[in-house]
Amino acid sequence: MKITLIIHSLTYGGAERIMSIMANYWSAKGWQITLLTFDDNKIPDFPLDSRVTYIPLGIAEKSLNAIIGIWNNLKRIRILRNAIINSDPDIVISFMSRINITTLLATRWLNIPVIVSERSNPEKSYLGWNWQKLRKWTYSFADKIVFQTQRARDYFPVKLQNNSCIIPNMVVLPAIKKQSVEKVVIERSLIAMGRFVPEKGFDLLLQAFAKLKDNYPEWTLTILGDGKLRPELECLRNELGLSDRVYFPGMVNDTYAFLQQADIFIMSSRFEGFPNAICEAMTCGLPVISTDCPSGPREIIRDGIDGILVPNEDISALAAAIERLISNEQERNYLAAHAPEITERFSVKKIMEMWEDVLVKVTQKEFIIQKSESNTAKFR
Numbered sequence: 001m002k003i004t005l006i007i008h009s010l011t012y013g014g015a016e017r018i019m020s021i022m023a024n025y026w027s028a029k030g031w032q033i034t035l036l037t038f039d040d041n042k043i044p045d046f047p048l049d050s051r052v053t054y055i056p057l058g059i060a061e062k063s064l065n066a067i068i069g070i071w072n073n074l075k076r077i078r079i080l081r082n083a084i085i086n087s088d089p090d091i092v093i094s095f096m097s098r099i100n101i102t103t104l105l106a107t108r109w110l111n112i113p114v115i116v117s118e119r120s121n122p123e124k125s126y127l128g129w130n131w132q133k134l135r136k137w138t139y140s141f142a143d144k145i146v147f148q149t150q151r152a153r154d155y156f157p158v159k160l161q162n163n164s165c166i167i168p169n170m171v172v173l174p175a176i177k178k179q180s181v182e183k184v185v186i187e188r189s190l191i192a193m194g195r196f197v198p199e200k201g202f203d204l205l206l207q208a209f210a211k212l213k214d215n216y217p218e219w220t221l222t223i224l225g226d227g228k229l230r231p232e233l234e235c236l237r238n239e240l241g242l243s244d245r246v247y248f249p250g251m252v253n254d255t256y257a258f259l260q261q262a263d264i265f266i267m268s269s270r271f272e273g274f275p276n277a278i279c280e281a282m283t284c285g286l287p288v289i290s291t292d293c294p295s296g297p298r299e300i301i302r303d304g305i306d307g308i309l310v311p312n313e314d315i316s317a318l319a320a321a322i323e324r325l326i327s328n329e330q331e332r333n334y335l336a337a338h339a340p341e342i343t344e345r346f347s348v349k350k351i352m353e354m355w356e357d358v359l360v361k362v363t364q365k366e367f368i369i370q371k372s373e374s375n376t377a378k379f380r
Helices: 014-028 066-087 097-106 129-141 150-154 202-210 230-239 255-261 276-283 315-326 329-345 348-378
Strands: 002-007 032-037 053-056 091-095 114-117 144-147 164-166 189-193 220-224 246-250 264-267 288-291 307-310
Touching: 002 014, 002 066, 002 097, 014 032, 014 091, 014 276, 014 348, 032 066, 066 097, 091 097, 091 348, 097 114, 097 129, 114 348, 144 150, 144 348, 150 164, 189 202, 189 255, 189 276, 202 220, 202 230, 202 315, 220 255, 230 246, 255 276, 264 276, 264 315, 276 288, 276 329, 288 315, 307 315, 307 329, 315 329
Parallel strands: 002 032, 002 091, 032 053, 091 114, 114 144, 144 164, 189 220, 189 264, 220 246, 264 288, 288 307
Antiparallel strands: none
16 A cells, blocks of 8 residues: 655644654555655654655745735645655545645546545634635545544535544553653642643633632642743733742653653643643543533543543633542542543554545545446447
8 A cells, every 4th residue: 555645744743743653553564655744844853664755845835925825835736746646646645724725636637545634623723715615625526534523524514524534533652651750740730731822721721720829839730832822821820920830841852751740631722623632641640621622622531530521711610620639639540540541442553443444445436436437438
């Protein structure tokens, strides 16, 4: 099997991580994998099997205006089309809306099966009017559309839903062993992580934690990550009197060291696609509190079994859930004991079998069409 994978980049991010796992998994099976990225980063942030052909195309430059944007997109389509042809794939898989649109246009009339995958929440991730229209039009060209959640699937017209399936993210982590390591968090620690952007809701988390600071002075909050909102979040932390209780270590190489030493993981997002951070925390045996945001947490967390879901953007409810676990060690231990079961529920083997089932169906469908067209041609 020869597969060409396409994504914007292989820099830090959930979709990028999943695509690198897929590339390595199939490469290990002896399949011929080509991975094309739109950026020009020659050294990806995620490790790739040496057998994966990795080609950064360098077509991700921003456009100064609409006219230049049209020209750049036409150039992207041409360069991507040539790269796909040169990779000679049996099937193409692309991730993320704009990349999917460009891929479907680049593969038009090439007679190559194409699977596209939505990796964010389409209700909240507004592309702009032109791209929104293009997505609905071009997605009809896809041989299959892969969504991560039912809610993301429901956003699209029924015709597109009928040509789709749901495949969640897999959970894969390096072997984690409890061992004596340098302390990276203070005991009695809440932890969160993600990009410092509005959708992650760290402002909500700070306000919720502030409600508890006086009653639980021994507890601290560590938020891993970085981004454009860092100055605003630091100001809010100080305004809430949390300067000595909330820590922003920035981007860290070993997030698992932090997760292993924390007591409770919190996700305060306003919206998500399929949050890998929750999965990573649960694999480390952490009880999880998450907003029931669209979409992803409800598909991952079994409320009351391995985590707690709270109403979206409800600061008081988030504070109440945090206090509930802070004050109840027995419930924390119960949730923590069940959390690692996620590694079985979303194992690499299970998820990759779902992907391979789609590959078989799509390539068989394509084969049948080609065979039918060939037989028709004989009788012309």
